Structure formats: C-alpha cells, structure tokens
Amino acid sequence: MKAEKWWPIALNMVSRSIVDVYLKKPEFNRDPLFLQFRNPIPLKRPLLTAEPSIVTRKLRPQDLFLIFASDGLWEHLNDKAAVDIVYKYPRDGIAKRLVATALHEAAKKREVRYKDIRKIEKGVRRHFHDDITVIVIYLDHDHHKRSKQKQNSVGSISAPVDIFSYNSDEVEENPLDKIFPNEESRHILVVS
Template identity: 50%
Template sequence: MLGGLLRFLSACGGSWQTSPAPPHAAGPPSDPASDSSASEGRDGLLWWRDLARCAAGDASAALVQANHTLEDQCRLHSAPPLGTLLAVLDGHAGHAAARFACDHLLPALLEAASGPGGVTADAIRDAFAATEAAFIAQVSSQWDTNPDLATVGSCCLVGVVHDQTLFVANLGDSRAVLGKKVGRSGQIVAEQLSTEHNANHEAVRQELMAQHPDDPQIVALKHGVWRVKGIIQVSRSLGDAYLKDAKYNTERIKPKFRVSEPFSRPIMSAEPTIVSRSLEPSDCFVIFASDGLWEHLTNQEAVEIVHNNQRAGSARRLIKAALQEAARKREMRYSDLMRIDKKVRRHFHDDITVIVLFINHELLAKGNAQVPPLSIRSALDH
C-alpha cells in the first residue's frame, strides 16, 4: 500500500525521499513516555521542549515540520508584568507572516499593556492591530521588489494568563481547548475556548455573506472545501494583503491568488476574536495547537491523552498521536511516515505546533514574581 501511494505522489510531480536517521537514532523519534529526561531536543523534523516552569504553571511545547519551508512558529514568554504569553502561529503561502508575528506580537503586547489599564482584551486587540499594520507596511515597502509577500499570511492563536485570568485571542483556525474536571469523579472533559474563522463552518459563511451581500461568490465550494473567494479557507488572518486591499490584487501576484472582480472593502479581516475567563480550580490545562493537530484528533481525544499521561512530553505526545492517526488513514506504518522527508510529508499531514499549559492555581495566587523569567521559541531549521 505504501509503495502504491508513493508511486502516485511521484506521478503528481513529487519525488519520495527519506530523511536519514541521525547517528544517535536508528528509528523514528523516541516516545516521550520513555524519554522524559530530554527536556529540549530535536529529532529530524520534530522539535520539543518537554516541560518548563512558567508563571502560570508548567508548559510543554513541540512542533513537527511537513512543508518544504516551515510555516509554523511558536513562542512562550513568562515574566512580569505581562504574566504568561503563549503564541501559535500557523503561516500559509509562505513563512514570512508567521515569523513576523513571532517576532513582533510579543513586543506589541508588552507596549499595549504598559498603560494604566494593563492586560485587557483591548490591549491584546491593539497589539494584534499594531502587528498587522507593521506587516502590511512591510508588504507596501517591498511591493516593487517582492510582490509575493502580499499573498503571505498567518493564523495567530495567543493565550495570556495575567493574575488569575486567561485571555484567548484568535485569527484563523488554530484552536485552544481547555481540559477541566467535572463532577465528583473528576472526569476530564474538553471545552473549546477559541472561535475558528474557517469558511467550512456555516456560521463563518453566514458572517461573510452578511458582510458582502452584493457578492454572491464571497464563498465558493471547490473540491469539497469551502473557501473565501474560492481561494483561502480562513476568513481572518495576519497578512494576506491581497484580500484586504485591492491595490495588491494585480497581475503582479500569482494567478491563483487573484480576484477577478474589483473590490472596495477588505474581503478578509485582521480583527481577532478574544475571550476572557476567570480561571477556576477545576481548570487543569489548556492545549493551544495549529489546525494540523485537530485534523487528526478530536478535542476530547486530545485532553484525555494529556490527562492520562505524565506532564513532561505532553505536546510531543499529542503530535505523535496525530501522526499515528495520519499514518493509519493512509494505511501505512508510523515509522514509515516519520522517514518521509519534508515537502513530500505535506501530502500526509500539515506542520503541527502544540503548546500545553498546565495551570498551577497556587502559583497564580502568589503572583508571577515567584518564578524566574522564561522565553521559549521553536528551534527548527527552516
């Protein structure tokens, strides 16, 4: 079955290559359950930080690459006065917007929260707006030399824990899922905290049609997938200037991105959906992940995997579970999937980024000055 699938991919114009195993490992990446002593590491296309203490508790992060050029980024920052910030950036049509957001969103949030109001939903919204404006300014300044930058965008999922309040802000279709205990038995259940901006959701299509009542083609079904203008699945993002300002939708960009008819108002939005929640003792952990994880795991499956295993390696464990499911869907072995090189790997799964935050309520009650500052950024070659 695997041979037949690879012949099919070759016929589609791709070549099948395997990544050689590094000298210290003859097989696929080790299972975090048997390798919990490795706090941070890399194995082929997989990077992880198994466990780190932050002001809100403990965090586990991991990322696996599938695209030829990595389009995902993640960042975790913990220090006064902000508290704990987690960001999952899922780029599309290139890596530039995700890397830009990873570099600039945190400083923008620190600046926005430095006023008398501190960390609020409005401050987070201002940080998103400032980051978007800065990226669009870069698109404008490079328009003559690099017009393709106008077609690059990124989904942005941000979590902020300040004092004992959790803020979740989202652009696109990454997802934040809370694991909480309910009932006397302490059963763990999943609660989705983020709102997804993907045209495959009926509510998103209705929103777009209401915003563009004069455009019957604002959403189109192509090959069984709903897309905005028949081009892109997400309706909100950072970047994607070509769908926000008609001056970037010209013959200078690739034909697949062009909108045939003129438009006078933005088709896509950079306005994040923001929710805030006072953390309760029953709130155990939050999973922040790009859509590559949720293509293969349900919310409940993910929280049960985290709940039923040790904390160290939780993010890596979730990625392994998703890749095992991706392999099963293609009737191949997980070990064979892990040997397929980047770019060809994209036929099987997307770049996947996961951060799991384990909430320490006692630590939060004491204040974030109790824990040394922490800064983590995914460390994969691109």
C-alpha cells in the same frame, strides 16, 4: 463564476491569518505577486482576516491546563482526545506527544504508516497533514497558593509551559517509536 468554484475556500479552516494578505485585500492580489499565490478570481470581499476571535472565561480551580493549537492538530484530534492525553501523560514533552499523536492519526486516515509519511518529499507531505503548533500551559492553582506566587518581571505568574511546533515539510524521528515500538499498539493514546 459558479458558486462551486468557491466551495473549497468556503470550507477553508483558516478564517484568521497573519499572512495571506492577498486573500484579505484586492490591492495585494495582483502583479508582481507570484501566480502561485494569486487568487484568479477577483475579490469582492475579504476571504480571510487578521482580526482575532476573543473569548473570555474566568478560570476556576478545577481548570488544570490550557491547550493552544493550530488547526493542524484539531483536524486529527478532538477536544476530548487532546484533554485526555494532556491529563494522562507527564508534562515534559506533552506538546510533542499531542503533535505525534495527531501525525499518527493523519497517517491512519491516509492508510499509510507514519514512518512512510516521513519519507515523502517536502511539499508533497502537506497533502497528508498541515503544520501543527501546540502550546500547553499548566495552571497549577494549588502550587501557586502554596508558594509565594513567584512572579516574573511583568508581574504575571509563571506557569509551566510546553511548546512544540512541526512543519509538514520537516523530517523528524517519531517520538512514539521510543514509547510504542509496535505501531499497532499506539491507538491507545487517543481516547474517543
């Protein structure tokens, strides 16, 4: 096999995955697996792993929030744009706002309007954007210092959290339509 055949896989952003076991172990890359899920080239080494990449960092008082997101978000928003949005807008629904902004950016990259992406049938829409899951956790250092550090049953501090997930095959109203009825004015959400 020529190396060019492996080129798209080498650029695959998913290097860690809970699913896709057929890309991790050769014994799962054979019948009775559906052909659409099989890798036609025999594996000599795993292409994916389920082992997480872990980075630790001591939180500082100036750390305000954490953004956990799938690569579907990061394909369309850079770190600064995501941080600017979370910092600038109200907490309620902030994860959904990040997803909506990423979807709007995906539409712009493909030179279509967001409302037109919503009309594309399931399965085909994946060519426009990946699934996107976002979790925003606010750290609230000052709030917890002022209160008696409310703890839940496992002893961790309860922090405000906003979670939103969007499957590329779902159809949903664009939440930005309510905020910016004029689609051209939405670009102000992303600060680069």
